Amino acid sequence: MAHSAVVRVRKGRLVSSKPPGEEQGPGPLWSEPGTLLEHVAVAVLGMDDADRICYWGPGARRLFGYDAGDVLSRPAATLFPAAPVDGTSAAERLAERGRTLGYWRVRMPALHRDGTIFDCGFRVFPVTDHKGRSVIVGLASRGDELDRVKTNLTFLDALFETCPIGLVMLDENLRYVHLNQALADMDGIPIEDHIGRRMEDFMITSDGGEYQRMLRTVAAEGRPVVSALIVLRTPGRPDRDQVRSVSLFPLSQAGDTRPGLGGLLVDVTDREQAIVEAAAGRQRLALLDRAAARIGTTLDVDVTARELVEAAVPEFADASVVEIVEWMDEPGLFDPDMPLVTRRIASGTTLPPPAPELVGGLERVTYPPGSTIHDMVSTGLPVCVPVNEEFMTRTVIHQVRSQLLIDSGLTSLLIAPLIARGTVQGITMFGRSAARPVFTEQDLSLAGELASRAALCLDNARLYSQVQEIALTFQRALLPTALATSPSLRIAHRYLPGSHLTEVGGDWYDVIDLPGGRVALVVGDVMGHGVPAAAAMGRLRITTKALARQNLEPVDLLMELDACVQEAGIELATCLYVHYNPGTGRARIANAGHPPPLVREPNGTVRVIDNVLGVPLGVGGFPFDTLEIELQEGDTLALYTDGLIEARGKDIEEGIGALRTQLAVATGTLEETADGILAHLLSAAPTDDTVLVLAQVSPPKGPQ
Incomplete structure (x- = not known):
């Protein structure tokens, strides 16, 4: 065969592959480099049933000095000194032991082409080539090179067993492959409990993952780290902060060996006690x-x-x-x-x-x-x-x-x-x-x-x-516990305080019976929060009820409330006052800066009564207007405060539109309508007080 071919033994058979660029075809042998082949020259040769050389690899040429053409088909005895006295050559002994034992390892003298004799190590075993013939394959290396490798391995074994410095080998996933007793003692955990587990399971740091990032960087980029100081604890010694000097380096990736890291770890806790204390202090401050x-x-x-x-x-x-x-x-x-x-x-x-x-x-x-x-x-x-x-x-x-x-x-x-x-x-x-x-x-x-x-x-x-509890109690005491009843109006009302994280507001409402079967409906809102707002709200509610029973016109009532607000030092308030006369079916409305009322007709049409708005109470110097509308049987008047229509990120007009939609699609009773509006327009924890009053015109009970 050509001496450029290399060897691989696969499942008891010999197969071959030529180097890249050459035509592929059947051949006797193929191999690949590996850790052993990089450090020890390995010769691959084959002997047929007649003990003649039938395969010759490039390593054999380097070891024995012969080109393939010089030795193929020649007796294998060419590679050894003269036969012993008993007449059995070294080649015959190799072939015989390989066939009978299946695998034989031996050291014996070998003969170089230049006539020098050197100590050589052989491993022989039978295989079947691609034509079905039985062949004895021999792997040969110089004895002094084998001795050097053995010495290095012995040294490494001794180092891992006796070295006081922690030694570790990790795979590409940073899992333990090998470590020495010194490192196991540092961790307080046996060697066998480390194998296959990640390093982060044993070196517990509080550096925000910096140590793990350093490990991954060494593995990914191949740049070693020398004497990095790491503060850590281990599960085996949870009561002791340690400082370790850590050096890490990438392992060679010869052939198809798996990548990984090697490391040396030294416990320098006593020397670096100040680092431990500083780290603990930083953790406490953090x-x-x-x-x-x-x-x-x-x-x-x-x-x-x-x-x-x-x-x-x-x-x-x-x-x-x-x-x-x-x-x-x-x-x-x-x-x-x-x-x-x-x-x-x-x-x-x-x-x-x-x-x-x-x-x-x-x-x-x-x-x-x-x-x-x-x-x-x-x-x-x-x-x-x-x-x-x-x-x-x-x-x-x-x-x-x-x-x-x-x-x-x-x-x-x-x-x-x-x-x-x-x-x-x-x-x-x-x-x-x-x-x-x-x-x-x-x-x-x-x-x-x-x-x-x-x-x-x-x-x-x-x-x-x-x-907050005092304010809530005060507010509840000032709000009506039961509204006045009227045969001309069916009333549904709701008051929903803001969440307990929000201060008490100044929302208020009332339904007031007036002489002649007339009814006044009022909704207001005092700006501000807490006990002052609740107190101002109560004052305005009581004053409004007293003024309404004096049969004042809506604009005159608002003028009196405006003066009251200014005298009491209330900063700002809004109020919507509706005076309804069931005898005429007319309602007069005055508005002091409050959101406009809505009227829902029986057919589902909803009107916004925004023709009269006015300025808030407390501003002073501006007159108020009155708007008169007609309410038919079955019409529903909706009064409310801004907590129902205002929300973060939502325009007031958008809130009024949403309320208008809910009124339009309402199909249940007045009470069900009120509950449905609150359920659709308010979140689970409203941030502001909310008032909703629905007044539906009832059919007359008898002659007027």
């Missing part, structure tokens, strides 16, 4: 920064408490709860001889059951006198305690709760007071399992900072909730 941005985004007590829990779990702790103290007396004076009752308003954990039941399965908690909580409240300082029998006896009343705490996996607790305006408003607890280090003095300081920031936010939310 946690505080994130907590400051996350806690107190609303003026809702429960939401604020949940934000504190979410800021701490899982970064700082495995579990956390927030509890508000329910003081027995108003000043909130602490009596160490009395039980302390708290209300749990937020909780969270990453631990498996029964931990979720432990932190979330209780709404009110009672701590007996002498408990750890009493100690903490007495000093006003955070405390750290182990979960042991003493803690259970002093602090946990119920045996069932004690067992849940034991089974939860929590081993240490950090308890911090929530203090605002000199009073303990509540407590927050952080818990860690045995998989994490116990709390340190630095953790106590961090928990105190978290609790201090959260306490101010909780106190603001609590005070706001109290003021």
Whole structure:
């Protein structure tokens, strides 16, 4: 064969391929380079049944010095010194052992073409060529080169076994292929538990993924990294911060070997203790920064408490709860001889059951006198305690709760007071399992900072909730509990306060019976929020009712209300006043800057009564106009406040159009129509107060 062919043995047969550019055809041998072939010259040759050379590879030419044409069909004995005394040549012995044993490895002298004898290693085995003939294939290498490889391998084995530096081989997916005992000891996890798993499973960093990006860059771009300092923890040593000097380099990709990385890792924690402390400090500051941005985004007590829990779990702790103290007396004076009752308003954990039941399965908690909580409240300082029998006896009343705490996996607790305006408003607890280090003095300081920031936010939310509740109560007291009834009008009314995160508004409405069967309908809105707006709303409602019963014309009533607004110092208000006379079927309308009313006819046609608008109350100096319209039997008059038609990103005209559409398609009763309008036009949590009054003209009950 041509000496440019190379060898591959495939499933007990010999096949061939010529180099690129040459015509492909059947041939005896084919091979490919690999790690061994790159470091040790391997000669491939074949011997037929007569022990003659029938295959000759390029490596054989380099090893023995013969071209293919010089040795093919010649006796294989040409390659060896003279036969031994017993008459059996080395070639015959190779062929015989290969046939009888199936595979034979031996070191023996070989003869170079120039007459020199050299030590040679042989591996022989039988195969079948493409013509079905049995051939003995021999792989041969110089003995000194084999010895060099063996020495290197022995050295590498010894290095991996005894080197005090961590050594590692990773595949292209950054999974462990090989590592030494030194690295396993650093991780605190046996070698066999590493194999096949990713490096990130064992080197846990808090650098935002920078170390993993560095690994991937070395693997992708082939640029080594030398002596990079990495701060980490491992699952096997979760209580110890380590600093490692890491050097990484790409593994050679000889032939079709898989790519990967090699690495050397040295534990330099003692030398770099300052880095560990600085890293821990940065982590604490980063946690505080994130907590400051996350806690107190609303003026809702429960939401604020949940934000504190979410800021701490899982970064700082495995579990956390927030509890508000329910003081027995108003000043909130602490009596160490009395039980302390708290209300749990937020909780969270990453631990498996029964931990979720432990932190979330209780709404009110009672701590007996002498408990750890009493100690903490007495000093006003955070405390750290182990979960042991003493803690259970002093602090946990119920045996069932004690067992849940034991089974939860929590081993240490950090308890911090929530203090605002000199009073303990509540407590927050952080818990860690045995998989994490116990709390340190630095953790106590961090928990105190978290609790201090959260306490101010909780106190603001609590005070706001109290003021909000007062305002809501005040507003409800000022709004009508039942509207006046009239045989000439059927009334459906709805008042929907804004969400609890929105301050109380000044929306109001009323239906007023007047002499002669007449009816006044009024809807108004005082600009502003809170108790002042609610008080102004109540004042205007009472004044409007009194003025309406004096039989004033609508424009005169608005003029009196305008003067009242200015005298009371109310900044701005709107009002829509409708005076309806069922005897004539006429309604007179005056509007002080309020959204226009709508009239729905029985056939579904809806009109917007925007011919008269006027300026808001409190502006002064502008007259008001009256518009008179006729209302037929079955007509429905719709009055409302801007909370029904205004929304972020939506024009008022668009809101009025949506209301007009809903009125037009209404088919149910008046009450069903009111509910349908609110359901279609308002979100689940409206941001502003909303009033809707529907007045439908009833048929006359008898002679007028």
